[in-house]
Amino acid sequence: MTAAPSSYRSWGGLAGRDSRVVEARDWVAHPERFRNPVLAHGQGRSYGDSCLISNGTLLDTRNFGDILAFDRETGLVTCEPGLTIAQLLDAAVPAGWFPPVTPGTAFVTIGGALANDVHGKNHHGAGTFGCHVRAFELMRSDGHRLLCAPDVNPGLFSATIGGLGLTGLVTQITLQLVPIRSTLMAQETLHFDGLDRFFALAAESDASHAYTVAWIDSLAGGRHFGRGVLFRANHASQPGPLRAESARSLPFPLKPPFSLINRATLAAFNYAYRLGQPRDGASRQVPYGPFFYPLDGVRNWNRAYGPRGLRQFQCAVPMSAAREAVETMLRRTHAAREASFLTVLKLFGDRPSPGLMSFPIPGATLTLDFPYRGARTDALLAELDSIALDAGGRVNPYKDARMPAQTFRASFPQWQNFSAHLDPAFASDFWRRVSAP
Numbered sequence: 001m002t003a004a005p006s007s008y009r010s011w012g013g014l015a016g017r018d019s020r021v022v023e024a025r026d027w028v029a030h031p032e033r034f035r036n037p038v039l040a041h042g043q044g045r046s047y048g049d050s051c052l053i054s055n056g057t058l059l060d061t062r063n064f065g066d067i068l069a070f071d072r073e074t075g076l077v078t079c080e081p082g083l084t085i086a087q088l089l090d091a092a093v094p095a096g097w098f099p100p101v102t103p104g105t106a107f108v109t110i111g112g113a114l115a116n117d118v119h120g121k122n123h124h125g126a127g128t129f130g131c132h133v134r135a136f137e138l139m140r141s142d143g144h145r146l147l148c149a150p151d152v153n154p155g156l157f158s159a160t161i162g163g164l165g166l167t168g169l170v171t172q173i174t175l176q177l178v179p180i181r182s183t184l185m186a187q188e189t190l191h192f193d194g195l196d197r198f199f200a201l202a203a204e205s206d207a208s209h210a211y212t213v214a215w216i217d218s219l220a221g222g223r224h225f226g227r228g229v230l231f232r233a234n235h236a237s238q239p240g241p242l243r244a245e246s247a248r249s250l251p252f253p254l255k256p257p258f259s260l261i262n263r264a265t266l267a268a269f270n271y272a273y274r275l276g277q278p279r280d281g282a283s284r285q286v287p288y289g290p291f292f293y294p295l296d297g298v299r300n301w302n303r304a305y306g307p308r309g310l311r312q313f314q315c316a317v318p319m320s321a322a323r324e325a326v327e328t329m330l331r332r333t334h335a336a337r338e339a340s341f342l343t344v345l346k347l348f349g350d351r352p353s354p355g356l357m358s359f360p361i362p363g364a365t366l367t368l369d370f371p372y373r374g375a376r377t378d379a380l381l382a383e384l385d386s387i388a389l390d391a392g393g394r395v396n397p398y399k400d401a402r403m404p405a406q407t408f409r410a411s412f413p414q415w416q417n418f419s420a421h422l423d424p425a426f427a428s429d430f431w432r433r434v435s436a437p
């Protein structure tokens with residue numbers, strides 16, 4: 001067992017205090033040998049403190065990622081939890097299969113995707129990652145290994161999908177992949193000039209396209225307020241080459257002593273980004289990598305935020321209140337003179353997740369990224385929380401590093417039912433904060 005080095009940080013730059021690290025396989029063999037509390041840690045692509053445990057032991061799953069079975073006829077794959085989406089793509093794509101749901105980076109583990117029940121650009125049709133999990137094995141700290149499926153240990157099945165790693169260590173997962181005929185994506189780009197147009201375009205696009213997502217120019221004010229670009233795509237229907245794209249990435253070349261993201265650099269970026277997109281209405285075929293994982297080409301791009309890191313805010317609000325709530329949040333951010341580098345807006349669909357604590361609800365989801373500037377950033381995030389909750393919405397736990405217990409409980413009123421399924425030896429810094437009396 002070793003002290004957790006700095007690589008065990010979350011994507012926002014947080015680290016646990018006095019954490020130890022042990023290989024997850026070693027813990028599986030002898031759970032009684034290690035200091036409790038424990039928490040699984042995948043690739044640390046959660047933004048806040050839900051993947052961290054101070055004064056405890058991280059179970060590192062990165063060397064616990066073999067593919068155990070892959071049926072090329074049915075697309076059913078069984079793997080260990082540390083397999084990354086990038087590694088899954090390497091194995092699945094040449095056989096004509098694709099992950100059923102993927103987040104905006106391929107550098108996450110399957111265990112992490114299950115524990116956070118992640119969503120992708122196809123949520124409106126495919127639901128969350130958990131909708132495609134057929135079964136998994138869960139190891140509890142008392143040494144019991146339990147098969148969980150919709151009809152076997154259904155309570156733990158439901159609590160573990162989106163259960164933030166708090167019900168035990170997932171040691172095997174069986175996932176249904178989706179078939180593809182080509183690695184190309186048939187993508188259309190649509191520019192919109194305000195939120196009304198976004199909501200109309202997104203609803204129309206969700207009916208015709210498997211994948212939709214929009215980028216908002218968060219600095220645009222006045223008559224340009226709410227402008228952005230919507231991308232919609234389907235897997236190309238014409239048979240094409242089935243080669244996995246390289247997941248190699250270049251390192252971010254600097255470790256700047258301050259955030260490179262500020263209003264001036266962001267204004268320049270937004271200008272260049274918008275102009276760099278294809279013209280309104282353009283259709284073209286693009287490789288799946290740049291479509292799904294546009295930031296994966298630069299490893300550790302989060303270093304651009306300097307030593308204080310970044311905070312991400314993501315909320316989901318019901319459709320009836322979505323238009324007004326999104327406008328209020330964007331205006332509030334604007335008034336606070338904060339610069340959000342990646343402002344993403346998407347509609348969630350109504351396919352229910354099997355996960356008890358799954359984040360998405362039918363409606364809209366807004367994501368904002370801020371360089372962390374201490375109390376000033378925290379105050380803005382608290383305001384955004386209130387706007388989301390007042391609209392009947394919720395705040396995403398695995399993007400969060402500071403939400404108070406009241407916000408979490410208002411977001412997830414089912415949290416007490418969930419608590420009945422916790423493993424007593426598992427905890428996270430996030431959970432300590434939001435479950436404190």
Ligand SMILES: Cc1cc2nc3c(=O)[nH]c(=O)nc-3n(C[C@H](O)[C@H](O)[C@H](O)COP(=O)(O)OP(=O)(O)OC[C@H]3O[C@@H](n4cnc5c(N)ncnc54)[C@H](O)[C@@H]3O)c2cc1C
Pocket residue numbers: 011039040041042043044045046047050051061081082102103104105107108109110111112113114115116117118119120121164165166168169170171295398428
């Ligand atoms: C650039 C970028 C884009 C992103 N885009 C999206 C997106 O589009 N949609 C979305 O939903 N998320 C998105 N995310 C967030 C990311 O997908 C999730 O936080 C994901 O769960 C991280 O996986 P990980 O392997 O890094 O897990 P970690 O962050 O290390 O851990 C995540 C959680 O999983 C638990 N866990 C990990 N392995 C196991 C296991 N074997 N058993 C039990 N629990 C386990 C951990 O305890 C922790 O609670 C994005 C993140 C980044 C950095």
